[in-house]
Amino acid sequence: MEFLKKHYEKILLSVVLLILAGTAAWFPMKIGMEREEAQKYSVDFPPPKAYKEIDLTTNLASLQRLQSPPVVKLSGGHNLFNPVTWKHKPDGTFQKIVSEGVDALVATRIVPLYYEISYERPSASGYWIGVRHLSAKSPTRVYAKINEKKPDMFTIKNIAGETNDPTELVLELADSNEMVTISKDKPYQKVEAYAVDLRYEPDNLTFPNKRVNEVITFGGESYKIIAITENDVRVEAISTNKRTTIPAMAK
Secondary structure, eight states: OHHHHHHHHHHHHHHHHHHHHHHHHHHHHHHHHHHHHHHHTOOOOOOOOOOOOOOOHHHHHHHHHHHSOOOOOOSTTOTTTSOOEEEEOTTSOEEEESOOGGGGEEEEEEEEEEEEEEEEEEETTEEEEEEESTTOSSOEEEEEOBTOEETTTEEEEEEEEETTEEEEEEEEETTTOOEEEEOSSOOEEEEEEEEEEEEEGGGTEEEEEEOTTOEEEETTEEEEEEEEOSSEEEEEETTTOOEEEEEBOOO
């Protein structure tokens, strides 16, 4: 007992060290046992497949359509809100009228009307020149000498070739002082105005060769043509002064 009293601390420390040493030796064995046990239940998973990109073509197309939705038409040829009219023709058949009034007027053809100066022939000490306005059927013949001013028309400034049979005449235009050259085969031309052929389908009416300031009547209303360009015609209702632009039909 005396021995235990003197050395109990050393004995206690020795016991603790033995326990720690035993524990340290037991841990590797335990880990090995657990690893063997885990391997019994392990599963070999197949390798993951490569990622395949999703095809979003149809989704993107649908999104694009949503960004530009179709316009809902509640006028014009929409028969639910604007029923069409059927007209009885003299031959007993019916004609479908989609639109009436000035909206049904069509410019079927627009042609330019030229201001033309042409060389015709020499005569004595001068020359006969043809002057045609607005594509008239026949020109006005003007007799002119070199440097002789023709008011509101031209002045012959020079000639090319023989005096009694020149190949070309050089003219100075009165309105613009522009120098132009004419010959028997090559007249001078510039667009002076336009003429238009119009058609009103509901009444089967045609208005050929109409010009600015002429009046046409259709659909119970009269219209004055106030402007014609190479692309459209502008008319004005006589009763209301309402103006409408009629585009030319595509060629």
